[in-house]
Amino acid sequence: MEFTPYKDVHEFALQAEPILAEKEDVYSLFFGVLQAIKAGRYDNPFMATIEEGGQVLALIQMTPPHPLNLIIVDEKRVEAILDVLIGELVELEIEMSSVISLKSWAYRFVAKWQEQTGMGHQLLMDQGLYRLDEVNEALQPSPGSWRLANEGDCSLIEGWFTIFEEDTGLPITPLEDVKKRVATFVGEREVFLWQHEGKVVSMMKKARPTQHGVTVSFVFTPHEERKKGYARTIVAACSTELLKNYDFCVLYTDLMNPTSNKIYQEIGYKRIADSVQLGFVVPETN
Structure with a gap:
């Protein structure tokens, strides 16, 4: 087996995109980030x-x-592939804080990573990946637009x-970085707001478009407006809008939150895979 790093994103895309296109929904995160790299939105990507x-x-x-x-493309050779990968990552001294992948691949990776480095791991996000092809038109929307x-x-x-980062347990982004990211989101017309009686009560954004699909993310309703159906309504309405230009939508849910999973299934999203993000930690010593 040969490990090949790439500096040129277009050369990497020639190898990656035919594979990603075969499972464009399941590989939507990888595929969408690749498009962002091609657009110059990331510095020093590792490919x-x-x-x-x-x-x-x-x-x-x-x-x-x-x-x-x-x-992992060849499921029958996962162990050998991971041995090669981890050996190269260690030799190249690649710095990383976590891994994200389909659940079985991620857990196999961290087990081998611990053998090589002594680093333990912790679960950061346990996620379900859902796909939507058609919105359930029978849903009763909350008031507003x-x-x-x-x-x-x-x-x-x-x-x-x-607040979204605090609620979901994500690392808190510095305010200056938040301002830059939000300005980009709004400038790219990615953020959708639900408004009722002149007040914004919920939001979501689109992200990582691929050839045929787009990701729904950052679904948020402030605490005082929750349990009024706004999150379900904005996702249903704006997913309908997105499906005018895309064949499907995908989104990730926190599997530890049964309410959000129920809401998305009511809209018409169907679970297609399980994904985890596992963070690396230094084991405690006595």
Whole structure:
């Protein structure tokens, strides 16, 4: 097996995209990030393949400080592929804080990573990946209507961004970085807001478009407006809008939150895979 790192994203895409296109929904995170790398939105991405006899066996991608993303193409040779990958990562002294992948691949990776490095792991996100092809038209919407966010909404979205990270247990992004990210989201017309009686009560955004699909993310309703159906309504309405331009939508849910999983299934989202993000930790010593 041969490990090949890539500096040129277009050369990497020639190897990766035919594989990603075969399971565009399941590989939507990897595929969407690859498109963002091609658009110049990430600095110093790490991209690599593991190949043998001209066949790609695995795809590896990381955009620091985000997790290492791993796709195993040859399921029958997972152990050997991971041995090669981890050996190369150690030799190259690649710095990473976590790995994200389909559940079985991620747990096999961290087990071998611990053998090589002594690093333990902790569960950061236990996620279900859902796909939507058609919205359930029988849903009763909450009152109000959706609109795209504009510059005047940025301060509100910035505050919600931080609360969202707190609620989901994600690392808190510095305020200056939040401001830059929100400005980009709004400038790219990615943020949808639900408004009722002149007040914004919920939001979501689109992310990581691929050839045929798009991701729904950052679904948030402030605490005082929850349990009124706004989250389900905005996701249903704006998914309907997105399906005018895409064949399908995907989203990730926290499997530890049965309410959100129920809401998305009511809209018409169907679970297609399980994914985890596992963080690396230094084992405690006595």
